[in-house]
Each structure stands twice: as C-alpha cells, then as structure tokens.
Amino acid sequence: MISEETILTAENLTVGYKSKRVLSNLNLTLKTGELTCLLGPNGAGKSTLIRTLSGIQPALEGQTLFFEKEVNLISKKDLATKLSMVLTEKANPGNLTAFAVVALGRFPYTSWLGNLSKQDTEKIKWAMQATGTVEFANIHIAELSDGERQKVMIARALAQDTPVIYLDEPTAHLDLPNRIEIFHLLKKLASEEDKAILLSTHEMNMALTSADNLWLINQDKTISTGVPEDLVINGAFEKAFSKDQMYFDYDIGEFKRSLKQSEISVCLIGPSILKKWTERALQRNNYAVVDELHADITIKIDGDLKVPTWTIDKEATSYKSISHLLFALEEKMSRQENLNPS
Amino acid sequence: MRLSSNEGMSHNGTRQRWQPILVLSSVLTGLFILDLLLGSVKIPIAEVFKTFLGNANSNEAWSAIILKIRLPRAITAILAGAALSIGGLQMQTLFRNPLAGPSILGITAGSSLGVAAVMLVAGSATTAYTIRQLGLGGSWLIIIAATVGAALVLLLILGLSFKIRDNVVMLIVGIMVANITIAVVSIWQYFSDPEQMQEYILWTFGSLGGVTNEQLKVLALIVGIGIISTFFLSKTLNALLLGENYAQSMGLNIRRSRCQIIIVTSLLAGSITGFCGPIGFVGIAVPHLTRSFLNTADHKILIPNCVLIGASLMLLCDIISQVPGSQTILPINAITAMIGSPIVIWIIVKRRNLKASF
Numbered sequence: 001m002i003s004e005e006t007i008l009t010a011e012n013l014t015v016g017y018k019s020k021r022v023l024s025n026l027n028l029t030l031k032t033g034e035l036t037c038l039l040g041p042n043g044a045g046k047s048t049l050i051r052t053l054s055g056i057q058p059a060l061e062g063q064t065l066f067f068e069k070e071v072n073l074i075s076k077k078d079l080a081t082k083l084s085m086v087l088t089e090k091a092n093p094g095n096l097t098a099f100a101v102v103a104l105g106r107f108p109y110t111s112w113l114g115n116l117s118k119q120d121t122e123k124i125k126w127a128m129q130a131t132g133t134v135e136f137a138n139i140h141i142a143e144l145s146d147g148e149r150q151k152v153m154i155a156r157a158l159a160q161d162t163p164v165i166y167l168d169e170p171t172a173h174l175d176l177p178n179r180i181e182i183f184h185l186l187k188k189l190a191s192e193e194d195k196a197i198l199l200s201t202h203e204m205n206m207a208l209t210s211a212d213n214l215w216l217i218n219q220d221k222t223i224s225t226g227v228p229e230d231l232v233i234n235g236a237f238e239k240a241f242s243k244d245q246m247y248f249d250y251d252i253g254e255f256k257r258s259l260k261q262s263e264i265s266v267c268l269i270g271p272s273i274l275k276k277w278t279e280r281a282l283q284r285n286n287y288a289v290v291d292e293l294h295a296d297i298t299i300k301i302d303g304d305l306k307v308p309t310w311t312i313d314k315e316a317t318s319y320k321s322i323s324h325l326l327f328a329l330e331e332k333m334s335r336q337e338n339l340n341p342s
Numbered sequence: 343m344r345l346s347s348n349e350g351m352s353h354n355g356t357r358q359r360w361q362p363i364l365v366l367s368s369v370l371t372g373l374f375i376l377d378l379l380l381g382s383v384k385i386p387i388a389e390v391f392k393t394f395l396g397n398a399n400s401n402e403a404w405s406a407i408i409l410k411i412r413l414p415r416a417i418t419a420i421l422a423g424a425a426l427s428i429g430g431l432q433m434q435t436l437f438r439n440p441l442a443g444p445s446i447l448g449i450t451a452g453s454s455l456g457v458a459a460v461m462l463v464a465g466s467a468t469t470a471y472t473i474r475q476l477g478l479g480g481s482w483l484i485i486i487a488a489t490v491g492a493a494l495v496l497l498l499i500l501g502l503s504f505k506i507r508d509n510v511v512m513l514i515v516g517i518m519v520a521n522i523t524i525a526v527v528s529i530w531q532y533f534s535d536p537e538q539m540q541e542y543i544l545w546t547f548g549s550l551g552g553v554t555n556e557q558l559k560v561l562a563l564i565v566g567i568g569i570i571s572t573f574f575l576s577k578t579l580n581a582l583l584l585g586e587n588y589a590q591s592m593g594l595n596i597r598r599s600r601c602q603i604i605i606v607t608s609l610l611a612g613s614i615t616g617f618c619g620p621i622g623f624v625g626i627a628v629p630h631l632t633r634s635f636l637n638t639a640d641h642k643i644l645i646p647n648c649v650l651i652g653a654s655l656m657l658l659c660d661i662i663s664q665v666p667g668s669q670t671i672l673p674i675n676a677i678t679a680m681i682g683s684p685i686v687i688w689i690i691v692k693r694r695n696l697k698a699s700f
Contacts, residue, residue: 056590080593087591092438093583094639107581107592113642114577140637160592 004031007164007196008053012062015045015052021060022048026223028215030198032163035190037207037228038200040217041241046200047088050168053198054083066164080108084160086153086167090146098136098144098152102127105159127158130193131185147178154185158193165189167199171206179203183210204241208232208253216240263288264333270301274308281322287329297332299325359643362636366650370420373657377416380666383407411551414558416657418550421565422618423628423656424649425610428572430625431632431648432607435579435641436600437503437516443626444611448495448520450622451527452608453615454546456491458527461542462534488616492608495523500604548619548675550660561617568610569649575602576641583639621675623682624659628652630689655681 008030016022022045030036040046051057053064055071064071067082074082084105093101105127106120116124128134133155136144141152150170157165167186171179183199183206190197190212201207207214208228216224216231217240224236231237238248246255265288268275278301279289292298300311302318309318310325312332319325379390385404393405430443444450460483502515531539553561578599581589590596614621632648633639656678663677 054591076590076595077593080591083591085588085591087585087587089585089587091584091588093585095633095637096583096639100638100640101584104581104584104592107577107594110577112574112577114580 004033006031007067009065010053010062011065013052013059013064014061015048015057016060021221023217023221023223024061026062028053028223028225030164030196031213032196033191033194034212035187035197035199035210036213036215037211038198038215038217039204039207039211039240040200040202042202044202044217045221046202046217047168050166050198050200054085054166055079077108080160080162082162083164083166084157084162086150086157086165086170088169088172090149090173091141091153093141095140095142097138097140098133098155099124099128099138101141101152102133102155102159105156105161108160123161124159127155130158130189131155146173147175147181150174150178150182151185154182158189163194164196165198167197169200169202171201171203179206186210187212204237205254264297265290265295267292267295267298268301269298271304273305274301278310278322278325281326285326285329297329362647363650366647366654370650370654370657373654373661374416374420377419377657377661378408378412380661381407381412381664382669382671384667410555414553414555415551415660417558418553418561418618419656419660420653421561422550422614422621423624423652423654423659425565425568425614425652426621426625427628427632427648427652427655428569428645429607429610431629431641431644432572432575432579432603433625434629435582436603438582438585440630441626442516443623444492444607445520445620445622445625448499448516448523449492449608449611450615450620451520451523452491452493452495453488453612454491454620455495455523455527456487456489456612457545457616458530458542459491460487461545462530462538489608489612492612492615493605495519496604496608500600503600545619546675547673548621548678550618550656550663550674551671553617557617561613564609564613568606568613569645571602571606572610573642573645575599575606576645578602579641580639619675621678623678623686624652624656627682627685627689628655631655631685634689 006029008028010026010028013026013028014021014024015026016024026049038046038049048057052059053066053071055064055066055074055076058072066074066079071079091101093104096104102124103116103120106116106123107114110116110120125134128137131151131154133148133151136148136152141149144152150173154165154167154170157167170186171182174182186197186199187210189195199211211228214224214226214228214231216236218224218236219240219242224231224240226236232250232253241255242248248254249256263286266282268278268282268289269292270278278299282289298313300314302309302311309320310322311318312325312328317328319328379385379387383404385401385407389401389404390408393408426444429449433442433444433449434440436442499516499519502519531542534542578589578594581592581594582599584592586596589599611625628648628651629644632644632651635651636643636647638644659674659677659681662681663672663674665672
C-alpha cells in the first residue's frame, strides 16, 4: 500500500454567506489514494463547501490548509497545478472535439499560445486512455452523450495533472449505469494513480459502496466523517437523512417509506425472489407486507420466474402477472368497502 | 460518424490548419484587386495595373483616383472587416452567446455617443468635416472619443456582468444599455443644429471612403495591434469556452482576462466605428460563418480565418455598395446588413453546428 499523505486539512471551518451560515465547525482531512464522498441532500451546502475548499469562496471562520498553505493565499496559477475540478454545470465548449477539450486541461502548463509540447500530448493521451475516452477523440463534444461528456471532463481534469481532483455532483445528470461507471472510474483513479479525489453527491447508495471515506452532512449543519460502514453502524447515516415518513433499512442500507395507518396488511407465501418483487409492488400500492398472523389477506405465489401465478386467499382464480394481481386486489377492496361502508 | 482510431489523436494537422488560410487569402487578394478595378469611374484594367507597376499613367486623374481614393478605401474595408469580425468573435466567446457582437451589446452605440459628443456638443467649429481637416490630431480625437465611448459602455456591461450569471439576461441587459445610449444620442440630436445633425447622421450611414492616407496609418496601427493582441488572447479565449468556472479552475485570472478582452474589443470596434461609422452585422455574422466552415472553436484557428473572411466580406460589401457601372454609392452600413442578415439566416437554417457552439 502506498503511504497516504494528508493534503488538505480544514480546521473549525464555517462556510456560507454573510447572511447565512451553511455548514459550521467542520474538521476535515483529505488523503491521497482515497475517494472521499461528500454526501448530503440537495441544498445542504455541498457546492458551497467545495467552493470554499478550492479557495473560490472565502470561509466565514476557520482555515483550510491545502498542502500546508492557507488555500486562499495560494495563487490561482499555483492552485491549478495542484487542484483540478469537474463541475455540475454542463460545459458547452462549442464545437470542440473531445481531444481539444481534454487538451484544455494542459492550460496551466502550455506557453502563451497554448501550443502542446510532446509531453502535453502524452499526458492528454494517457488521460483519455485512463478514462476510456480515446474513441471520442475526434468527435465533437456536442455529439457525445451526457455520460461520455462527463468522462471527457474527467479526462480533462486528469490531463491537468494535479494530485487532487474535486468533482461537484459529477453524476447528477446521468443514468444508473453511467453513474456506476463514473464512480468505478474515480475509485480506480484514486487508488491506481494515488490521487486524492473529493466527490459530492446526493446518492447514498453509490457513496456507500464506493467511498473510502465519507463526509456526511448532518441535519444540524455539521459533517460526520469516517468510513461509510462506521457511519451506518453508529446511526449517523440514518440521522442525516431521516425524514418523517422514512426509515433506514439496516439490512439493505436503503431508506424506505414508513407504513401508513390505513394500509391493508398482506402476507406473501412462495419463492423468495418472487416474494421480493411482489412485495415491492404491493408496498408501492399502499399494502403493508406482514407475517401470517397479522395479515388481512394472504397471497400465495406458485411456479417459478418463468411461469409465476398469484392466488388471493385460496380463491379459485389465479393471476398470471402482478398487474392482474393488483387489479384484482383493488376490486376486492372496493367490494368490501361497498359491503360495509364505515 | 464515430471514427474510433488512434490517428484521431494526431490532432489538427498542419495541412488542415493552413489550407483554409491559403484559400481565404487567395479569395481576399482577388476581391482586393476587384475592388481596385471597379468603381464609379470607369478605368481600364490595364491602366490600374500600370499605376501600381509605377509606369506613367495616361490620365493623371485616374492614378489619383486609384491611389488616393480606391486604395485607401479597399484597405479600410479590409481593416474594418477584420477588426469587427474578431471583435464579435471575442464578445461571443466572452459572453458565451451567439447573438453577441460589438454592436449588439452597445459598444458601437457607445462609440456613437462619443462621436456625437464631439460632433454635436463641441460646437459648429468642430463638425466632423473640420475635425477631419485637422488631420492626425483630428483623427486621434475621433478615435479617442469613439474608443472612450465604447469602453465606457463596455465597462458598464462588464460591471453588470459580474452580477449576472445568465447569458440571456446579460444579452437583454446589453441591448437595454445600447438603447439607453442611443436614447442619449437622440436627445442630443434633438437639441442640435440641423447642420451638425446632418453631419452626424451621415456618419451613422457608415463610410469606408472617408479615411485619408494619413489617417489610414493610424487606423492600420490600431487594428494591427488589436488583431495581434487578440491572437495573444487565443489561449485565454479557448479556456473561456468551458465557462468561467472551469477557466478559473485552470488558473485563468477571470477579471484580468475579461478586462483584456474588453479593452481589445473596444479598441477594435471603437476605432472602426469612429472612422467608418457604425457598421453592423459583420461582427455577428463572420464569427459564425468562420466557426461553421471550419467546424472548430479553437481560437488559434478561428482568429486568422475570421480576419480573412471578415476582410473578404467587407471588400465584397464595398464592391456592391459602389454599384459598379453606375454613379451611385450606397451607404456601407445598409449593404453589410443586407448581406449579413441572409448569411445569419442561412447559417442558422442550414448548418446545424451553430447550436453546438453555444
């Protein structure tokens, strides 16, 4: 294992605006070789913190030491050789090819005309190979999909050749496969290239599975830090995201909607995989899935994944799809309501 | 469409870079010669060439027309076309807005205000005509007035742009500032003598012919400095393509870069406006035309080609404005708009890569 080096230390940091403190009393460290996820709900202050840590926005209190220097005092030119960024905003760099966009990452190193030296070209090629964007080199950035474009922007940050990379919600506009790919790529870059990568996101699943380190924004405007699993076990995770109608399912590490009073309880019998998906459909439709003793209705599932059937309360008819089952349940409920209007 | 190859990494071959420049240079040379050949007075082609080869001309008046009227006029057209085009290019990149140009954000209106201040307020003794008679001093006065006017408006726009992040809002604010400036000029006109007003109105029609050989040297110097400065800014302009935040994260000093771009643009647009009057459309149309044809946004390639296309287009407009074979000369401002507008429409409809640029 490569020796970890602390490159950023924030002490008693308070960030925000004159009129509003966004996050306070933060003590944070960033280390090389680690992917750190800054996790918090939308509007929690992730971007504000990243702006402050990159010296764009002054801190209200405390200090941020970046390579043992106060980040605000480092010249922008110096900083650009130590820190590169990927931002939330969708860059629209005109009809530039992906290669040209990545080449812009060499900005701090090129001459006044921006001509690329052999070394620059090598770095650009390497960055595109590391991110799997070589095949887009000659394609104009506007023709790429959002995921491909974001990978090009990460390649641009890599080409900037900095020990630290901040990414502000880099997966915000992406679909799930692309999100997984980007997280995987960043994790790989952190460990293989020994970079310190800070990534802000509101997606806890991705952060939980990928991050070496988590900065979790709490509801009281502080940040808990630690290995993701520690934060789950000590309850910080649940506290940070808890809302009235939500609870944290410790089995699968996901938040779920709490049950409502008026729900009808259903018991499921059958193969576990079919039970699981039936349960999801039922929960979405306001049925509570409980054990046999407390159930109003029992649903029996027969068959396998190829030919499943559902039967309600030993009725004669069975249903071939969840869609039919839901329809039948609804009918049954409305019949019951008509019989005994309460 | 997608060429997945490693040769894609060898980007922008020199041939690819020089080919359009060579083609456009030939077009420019051709139009330049054509502009010298054609005009209100019919001069045999052989006589025109004779004048330049230093041979004695059979008609003194002809060589005077060629050397004192057509040549400065053609050179002015080249300078104006080049200056306004790269002025527009810089504004479009700085504001990341396809409708930006030296005139649309009120920079030209600022120049007009400066010139109006000199022409209308300084009193009857210093009308445009008399200023031009003053020679070098007078041309400096107009340039300074136009540049100061342009710079003031641009600084105002810039100050506002620090508060405004949205490009569309910025554009609307720019147009409003232009309107305010034009309104000030209108009020000034309202209280001016008809004689002074006529001078000013004539100036607003635009003219490539009003620049003397002496003044041309000054104009050429300023435009030359402007073009070279723009080329020096090409790295900065390229970085701005990713947006200000990205540019800043790469170590670009935003405030300083903005200032540089604004100074260069106001120098280019202001001086041309001062000498030739407010010439519209070239500044908006040519950058689009250049980007569209070359299919790139790299300013190192765009700037020289913008200069060539802008100069060529202006020469073409000048040839048309003289209505070859007739005695009439149409105002250049009307011709650029007449040619520029269809070009803008054509690009928007025909070339889909316009939208990709912004």
